[in-house]
Amino acid sequence: MRIFHDNRRFFCFGVMALLLLAVGFFQSWNLMFQIFNLCLISAVMALGVNIQWGYVGLFNVGVMGFAALGGLSAVIISVTPVQEAWLAGGTRIVSAGLITIIGAGLIAFVRYKLAGKITNYLTVVVGILTYFAARHFYIPGAGAVEAVNPALTGYLGGLGLPILFSWLVGGLVAGCAAWFIGKITLGLRADYLAIATLGISEILILIIKNEDWLARGVKNVIGLPRPVAYERDLQASNWFINLAEDFGADIITFSSLWVKVSYSLLFLGCLVVLLILFELALKSPWGRMMRAIRDNETSAHAMGKDIVARKLQVFVLGSIVIGIGGAMLTTLDGQFTPTSYQPMRFTFLIWVMVIVGGSGNNWGSILGGFFIWFVWIESEPVGLWLMELITSGLEEDSTLKEHLVRNAAHMRLLTMGVILLIVLKYFPRGLIPEGTK
Amino acid sequence: MVDIINAVTLLTNYVLLPGMTYGSHLGLGALGITLVYGILRFSNFAHGDTMAFGTMMTILLTWGLQALGISIYPLPTAILVIPIGVVIASVVVLGFDKFVYAHFRQINAPSVMFVIASVGIMFVLQGLIRLIIGPENQSFADGARFIFTAREFKEYFGLSEGLSIKVSQLMSLGVTTILVASLFWFLYNTTTGKSLRAYSDNRDLAQLSGINPDRVVILTWVIATALATIAGVLYGLDKSFKPSVYFQLLLPIFAAAIVGGLGNPLGAFVGGFVVAFSEIAITYAYKRFLAYLLPEGMEPTTLVQLLGTEYKFAVSFLILVIVLLIKPSGIFAGKTA
Structure with a gap:
């Protein structure tokens, strides 16, 4: 136990590496690097x-x-x-942006430099004027940009x-x-x-x-x-084909x-x-x-x-x-x-990572990021497998079975919630608590 | 004169009625948030999903009744089973309280720990909802749709603009009125209600006066869950049930509670209407309304819409920011600490 305590970080990351290696050996190395x-x-x-x-x-x-x-x-x-789009509406959108910035600057000036009751009225007036002035340029500008070849571009580009x-x-x-x-x-x-x-x-x-x-x-x-x-360029170059042969690997996978x-x-x-x-x-x-x-x-x-x-x-x-x-x-x-930006995936999942890993510890957050992402990905196949197992007693064409198996992908939300609650209650300091090595 | 009546009818049909309906849904939701905040002292992020969970239970029961052929035409069948939905949802929420929140109360954890725990519960509830009913849109409204339709109204009064009243709208307003009136009566006139408010004002003093904290906690959860479930069912009857939409309702509901002053029940209810009306009034296109009122030849050529309807949710946030900047304690002063 003492060894574990003294080298907690090392052990935790070791287990994580083993998990990833297991994916590499049992599923595929491509999947493993995708997860990684x-x-x-x-x-x-x-x-x-x-x-x-x-x-x-x-x-x-x-x-x-x-x-x-x-x-x-x-x-x-x-x-x-997209040159055309810039010509069509670029100036109008830029002017709308400039007007907004000037308006915001004016409001900031009014609020920080002037005093008295008049500031509130001035803020409202400047705000409304800015809105309508910016809108005057923005709406036609945006429309013109979006009309430029909407199937392929329809935006200003980068x-x-x-x-x-x-x-x-x-x-x-x-x-x-x-x-x-x-x-x-x-x-x-x-x-x-x-x-x-x-x-x-x-x-x-x-x-x-x-x-x-x-x-x-x-x-x-x-x-x-x-x-x-790019894969296609690699597959066409000689040095890469030779390298793949040296490894004895399939060129596409490699x-x-x-x-x-x-x-x-x-x-x-x-x-x-x-x-x-x-x-x-x-x-x-x-x-x-x-x-x-x-x-x-x-x-x-x-x-x-x-x-x-x-x-x-x-x-x-x-x-x-x-x-x-x-x-x-x-x-x-x-x-x-x-x-693809969903709050559960992009906000709350990250929070689970930090809490589970150990808040206040950078190593903990990294471990949490690894571990929770791994669970998030792997809980889908595991959840499906579990559901198949649980429902194996039911007949092949029963609607309940079909329904449960179809919704099994949502097991991951449940898993995350349960992990978070258990960690919060029993291990509030996380896998690698603050201050541990 | 006719033009003015037409304009008013138009606005009633598209802004006033939907605003009242949506406002009552948000108000009920915000009441739940504010009660939990005032008495249990944390922002419950799982409230939107509690709404969804209670609604889901009601929907399942409704389907059961529909299969049995039971209906209470012209009212929707869901009304019959709301109480059972409330009971099931309350049992689940109390279960969460026992296994999760009670622990943090015992160790006297800071309120942010409760918030994070509520995020965990949010995950669990969403997982359960998606596992049981799936993420798709569900429609469960039955019974009559309209008290009277826009066409009937037009023909009866000989106007060019119609006004329609949906059963769901009238029901939302009616149920909300009864519910809120009885809630306030309960909070201000019964001993139990007073003990809730006393606990919210000063926890230690309330306990010294012999108020049983466990009872207060259970009551708070039951009331908040009942309000959430009923709000969710009414919202689902008026629009439709989609788990992700209920999660998104969290934002306007919180906005309503903060606008009214977190922890203040009356404020939360009023805040719901403030948020709902702003959302609808800012995203409504006033072109036809102005066309009736302005003299000929001055009709607006554009839609006269301040913000596109796709930015509905942004409005509640804007109100929130304005209130935070000008009066952070809300319209009716809420709790400050």
Whole structure:
């Protein structure tokens, strides 16, 4: 038992590696790397939530929104611009954007620099004027852009830069959004932050779904450029064919494995960099200050710490990491599908990862990301198998059996809930508690 | 003059009536949220799914009755089985309380732990709902659809705009009125109701005065679950039942509770109407309404719609942000700590 206690981290990750290896041996190596890649991305997102929750205790349930902003950035950075659409309505959309920014600036000026009752009236007047002025340019502009070849484009396109660049931009965009949300809600009660982040994430998805000029809405943007090689190019190159022969592997399987491993290396690099940065931060005076705020806000405040400012800082930092994760996910998928952003999958699942892994511990969040994603994926076949087993007594064509087997895929939600509740009740500090090695 | 009556009829049909109906659903939901918040001290994220669970149970029972050929035309059959649905949902929720929340109450956990536990329960409930009834849209409304249709109204009054009243609309308003009136009577006039409010105001003092905390907790859950189930069934009868939509209702319901002041029952109920009317009034296209009122030649050429209907949910959030910025404690001051 002592050995286990002293090397808990090592043991937990060892078990996780064995689980993944088992998938590789018993199912397929392609599937294993597919799961592994998403484990890595989940770990990045969990790391972001852990910074907010584990370091300071912020309850952010808008993970989905920040991840979607990262994904949107991947589209806007990597896709080639649609010249025609820019000519058709680009200027009008840009002017609408500028008007909104000027209006927001005016409102900020009115609220922060002027005093007295007049500020409220001025805010309303400026707000209404901005709305109508921006709308005047926006509606025809958006319509013109969406009318340009709607079956193929119908949007402004992107900047045509390498997609890896979007990881940085995605983080920054998510960080900016977090700054605004934090400015409004962090001074208030913790529950308000939760509701506000839940709301903003739903609205971000609504906007992405409905504003087709931005990223084609529900028509999806497919075929994003890849940061790694394409299978077809690999299969055509001689060095690769030779390599595959050396390994004695089927060229098609080997090429798709090659692509997945290249992605894994990219993601792993990103995760390691983030982990090192945040481990250093956690051990620094800054990290101690954050934990002090989490554990006793009043005393930290009495020590002269600016609670709201620090919370805002950490909220933005965590959201940047989530945004990076979102951009990574879209990069891996090679497409941007707004309908795939579901709060259970993108917000609450990440929360389960952080809680199960051990909040406050970066290693724990990474393990949680790996373990929970693994369970999420594998509970579908296992659930199906269980259902078949349970219903094996029933006749082949019974409707109850058919119904249960058809809905067995939803076992994963139930499994997640049960895991979360059990961990909360019996192991509230998670698999790798804060402060363990 | 006729134009003005036409305009008013139009607005009643498309804004006032739907707003009242939707407002009563949100109000009932928000009452549940606010009671749990006021008495058990946490934001219950599983409330939307509690609504869905209770509604699902009612739907299953309705199907059973329909198969037996029992109906209470012109009212929907679901009304008959709501009480059983409420009982089943309450038993399940009390089970969750016993196995999950009670533990956190015992160790005196911070309220955010309760919120996270409610997320776990949300997962379990959603899993159960999808496993039992599936994620698809279910329609279970039967009985008569309309008290009178728009065409009958037009012919009777000789107007060019019609007004239709659906059974589900009238029923939502009627049930809500009775329910809310009796709830407030219970909270303000009975000893048990007063003990609930006392517990909400000051837990320690209430316990010192001999109020049994376990009873308060059980009562709160039962009332909140009953309100949620009834709101869910009424909403499902008026629109339709889809698990994911019920989950999304969480946002307007929370907005309603916060707008009215979290922990304040009256505020929650009023907040429901504020949110519902804003949602409908902001996403309604006023073109025809204005065409009746403005002199000839000045009719608007556009739809005169402030926001597209697809942004319905965004409206509740906007109201929430405005209230948070201007008066964070809500219209009727709620709990501050």
